[in-house]
Amino acid sequence: ADEVPIAEAGATFLVVANRLSVDRVTGPEGEVSWRTAPGGLVTALEPVMRKRGGAWVGWHGAPDEVVEPFEHDGYEIKPVSLSAEEIEEYYEGFSNATLWPLFHDAVAFPEFHREWWDSYKLVNQRFADAAAEVAAEGATVWVQDYQLLLVPQLLRAARPDLRIGFFLHIPFPPVELYQQLPWRKELLEGMLGADLVGFQVPGGASNFLRLVRTRTSHKVDRDRVQVGGTHVCTAKAFPISIDTEGFRELAESPEVVAEAEALLTELGHPKVVFLGVDRLDYTKGLRQRVRAMGELFTEGKLDPEDVVFFQVATPSRERVDEYRRLRDDIDLLVGRINSEVGGVGRPPIVYRHSSFPRNTMAALYRIADVMLVTPLRDGMNLVAKEYIACHPSDRGALVLSEFAGAARELRQAYLVNPYDLNGMKDVFMKALNDTPAAKGRRMRSLRKQVNEHTINDWADSFLAALDSGGSRAPGNEG
Ligand code: ADQ
Numbered sequence: 001a002d003e004v005p006i007a008e009a010g011a012t013f014l015v016v017a018n019r020l021s022v023d024r025v026t027g028p029e030g031e032v033s034w035r036t037a038p039g040g041l042v043t044a045l046e047p048v049m050r051k052r053g054g055a056w057v058g059w060h061g062a063p064d065e066v067v068e069p070f071e072h073d074g075y076e077i078k079p080v081s082l083s084a085e086e087i088e089e090y091y092e093g094f095s096n097a098t099l100w101p102l103f104h105d106a107v108a109f110p111e112f113h114r115e116w117w118d119s120y121k122l123v124n125q126r127f128a129d130a131a132a133e134v135a136a137e138g139a140t141v142w143v144q145d146y147q148l149l150l151v152p153q154l155l156r157a158a159r160p161d162l163r164i165g166f167f168l169h170i171p172f173p174p175v176e177l178y179q180q181l182p183w184r185k186e187l188l189e190g191m192l193g194a195d196l197v198g199f200q201v202p203g204g205a206s207n208f209l210r211l212v213r214t215r216t217s218h219k220v221d222r223d224r225v226q227v228g229g230t231h232v233c234t235a236k237a238f239p240i241s242i243d244t245e246g247f248r249e250l251a252e253s254p255e256v257v258a259e260a261e262a263l264l265t266e267l268g269h270p271k272v273v274f275l276g277v278d279r280l281d282y283t284k285g286l287r288q289r290v291r292a293m294g295e296l297f298t299e300g301k302l303d304p305e306d307v308v309f310f311q312v313a314t315p316s317r318e319r320v321d322e323y324r325r326l327r328d329d330i331d332l333l334v335g336r337i338n339s340e341v342g343g344v345g346r347p348p349i350v351y352r353h354s355s356f357p358r359n360t361m362a363a364l365y366r367i368a369d370v371m372l373v374t375p376l377r378d379g380m381n382l383v384a385k386e387y388i389a390c391h392p393s394d395r396g397a398l399v400l401s402e403f404a405g406a407a408r409e410l411r412q413a414y415l416v417n418p419y420d421l422n423g424m425k426d427v428f429m430k431a432l433n434d435t436p437a438a439k440g441r442r443m444r445s446l447r448k449q450v451n452e453h454t455i456n457d458w459a460d461s462f463l464a465a466l467d468s469g470g471s472r473a474p475g476n477e478g
Helices: 040-052 084-103 114-134 151-158 184-192 202-215 244-252 254-266 286-298 321-340 358-367 382-390 421-433 436-452 455-468
Strands: 011-019 022-026 032-036 054-063 070-072 075-082 135-144 163-167 196-199 219-221 224-227 231-237 272-279 307-314 349-352 370-373 397-401 414-416
Touching: 011 040, 011 114, 022 054, 032 070, 040 054, 040 075, 040 135, 040 455, 054 114, 075 084, 075 114, 084 114, 084 321, 114 135, 114 151, 135 151, 135 455, 151 163, 151 184, 163 455, 184 202, 196 202, 196 455, 202 219, 202 231, 244 254, 244 358, 244 382, 254 358, 272 286, 272 358, 272 382, 272 421, 286 307, 286 321, 286 349, 286 421, 321 349, 358 382, 370 382, 370 421, 382 397, 382 436, 397 421, 397 436, 414 421
Parallel strands: 011 054, 011 135, 054 075, 135 163, 163 196, 196 231, 272 307, 272 370, 307 349, 370 397, 397 414
Antiparallel strands: 022 032, 070 075, 219 224, 224 231
16 A cells, blocks of 8 residues: 555554564565464454554563564554563563462462562563654554553653553452462552553452552542543453354355364264363363262263263463463373273263364354363453354353353353353253253244344443543543
8 A cells, every 4th residue: 555654644643562463474484474363352442443543562472582563454463572581481471470379369379579569660661662763643542461561651641742542451359369479569550551441341450440540549430440640441351252243254264164074973972972172271170170060970860871061261371380280280180080980982071271262262153062161261262252252052051160251241151160060060961951942942033142242342342431531631521
């Protein structure tokens, strides 16, 4: 196109996220190209980028390497570099071993290290600088997630002309837990730099507002915070969703229908497929889920001749200790159950520690009679929504943890408390054996919910609220 290059004019819409929207692919001759990374966020924001003329600021994924900005699919890519030490301290450390466990109800012990915090501050400043550099006058900047909690404030300090939104993809913890953080005040002030702070559920917004009231001197009026004399920050829930139509079309495509058939054949045409799909993360409740399913097999309530439990777990954060332990635990647990139950054929639990292409995911959702989504705590959980979009029949069933953000919207799922093993076993059996009429009612109501609230609605409503809400100077608001 013959538009003015973004590099000169500045971008009027920016996304700032830990990772870029593109993955690097190296060809056989060593030639480098960039491919749009799969995932809902990129799908939702690319159209906005194209419309507004955008830039995506993020880390490119390799240590100690400077990558020059470039254009991709009509928008600007602005890579931020991280040293190997920063990856350890800012990313694996403070983001994934301090904030991640603490914000997920401390289901693993959060570690507090001052060096990690120093690195987190430094890297957040680098992201803010990179955004400040490419943003046009008065641009809208949307900062994503827990790795970048300080960016809104840092960015506002450098560029008071910008409109800044922030969205937290993970839960915002209860006040009592958050208080443990030695840097609790700084992180709150960091988020308050935004004009609009979005959470997955209203409970996250109210936890946040309660903390602002008790830990800062800013005046709070319902969901609005008057931040010093500079701006108003609004805190609200914007539940994220999926590209519902895209998933449905994919699941109905001939390729995926054929792949689903092939999967069933490979599994020896079991009567019932239970499915779990997760990143291998201790928040996802895998230990409890596998134990509950294992007991149902060993007690003879499920017959391994007829029933298979297919669990896929994407490798994740493998350099963080807690994740290595989890991987070993699940290997052991699955191995033990499989060696004790069943005949010589297919084992009762088919476990794959790997990532699958989207087609295979859709095929798995198609063949799953009972989908098990049982996190101990989860911001939203997109797998639950993807299953509803992809599963073609009214005979499917979604088992969903009360502690997933998605449980607020997907009321008609079979809800469970993942800490209650007996309770879970009962609900797994009920989800399997419920009457077709009851299952149909639930599936139809869930489908309606997922059809009517898509990822585009999420992005549109957040950006509309950001464009319209919150005044920059005190005294201007209604
Ligand atoms: P996650 O913790 O990663 O996301 P989730 O919302 O379930 O959790 O999203 C996982 C995504 O990865 C899904 O799109 C799923 O299809 C895909 N996936 C999982 N296992 C896979 C596999 N083996 N192969 C291929 N793909 C796989 C964080 C928060 C969530 C929040 C999202 C979005 O923790 O609570 O819902 O961000 O805001």
